[in-house]
Amino acid sequence: MRADVRRWLHDRTYRVTCWEPEQLLAAKRRQGATVSVVLPALDEEGTVGAIVTALRGALVERHPVIDELVVMDSGSCDRTAAVAQEAGARVVHVDTVLPGHGRVPGKGEALWKSLHATSGDLVVFVDADLVAFDPRFVVGLLGPLLTDPAVGYVKGLYDRPLTTTEGLVPSGGGRVTELLARPLLNAFWPELSGFVQPLSGEYAGRRDLLESVPFASGYGVEFGLLVDLARLAGVDALAQADLGTRQHGHQSDAALGRMAGQILQTAMARLPGRTTASTELLQFVRTDDGVEAVSWDTGTIDRPPMREVRARAGHGGRRP
Secondary structure, eight states: OOHHHHHHHHHHEEEGGGOOHHHHHHHHHHHTOOEEEEEEESSOTTTHHHHHHHHHIIIIIISOOOSEEEEEEOOOSSSHHHHHHHHTOEEEEGGGSSGGGOOOOSHHHHHHHHHHHOOOSEEEEOOTTEESOOTHHHHHHHHHHHHOTTOOEEEEEEEOOEEETTEEESSOOOHHIIIIIHHHHHHHOGGGTTOSOTTOSOEEEEHHHHTTSOEESSTTHHHHHHHHHHHHHOGGGEEEEEEEEOEEOOOOHHHHHHHHHHHHHHHHTTSTTOOOOOOEEEEEEEETTEEEEEEEEOOOOEEOOHHHHHHHHTOOOSOO
């Protein structure tokens, strides 16, 4: 292991048990900071309500750490928006934010537009498909930001149980991380190889940093943020927090392949001396007539830093 990675792991890996909500609330009030929590969601009516309810009960009502709880709806066809609103979140439809910039499909678009739709000094992102959600996830992500001014961005790390035909096994989730993201980081950005879950959907950052980097439009958003923020602020400004166990739904191998294609495109766009590469991904399905090829476009678009968007608009307001 590289000496710098060993040192970073020791200095910048935290545990959720280091903080209690009342400690963070006191630190937040001393600093006069505000916190926004964002849940990007697409057809997550089965889980989003429980997450919002848990966050409101623990970190809005009991300990008012969260000032703003927002669900960014990316055009759900189910009752995601209604369930989230009934549970107490403010629901924002992606198409209503910065309409002059149009809409690009993908998770990264919702995260990027959420910066314009929220106002907190600290922004926490939480995936909306988590099962048995623990609001301490947010406590663990905010802890380093509220107690160490040198930390600007915190990724969650956790065990990821995998649902199999034999039942739930304690590990095995995160296949794209192990097969693609980790090899990419070790090969091209080895200073970031200490991140246990580089693609985790739970992370938090200071607004000024998040608004200073581009957001990849698709599933490459987490990988892109990690590389871009390290380049901007330095690896020591980045940290990770052990949140315990994360449970969520699992996608098919074919869907993970398309996700991997977007992450690969995002990574290649950040390599020095990058060359143009095909964004077409061919996958194959068995039919009655044999094997049929299905073509997917895995290209991604980098949305510009939100700071630049505001500057071009001629104002500094955070909401449309």
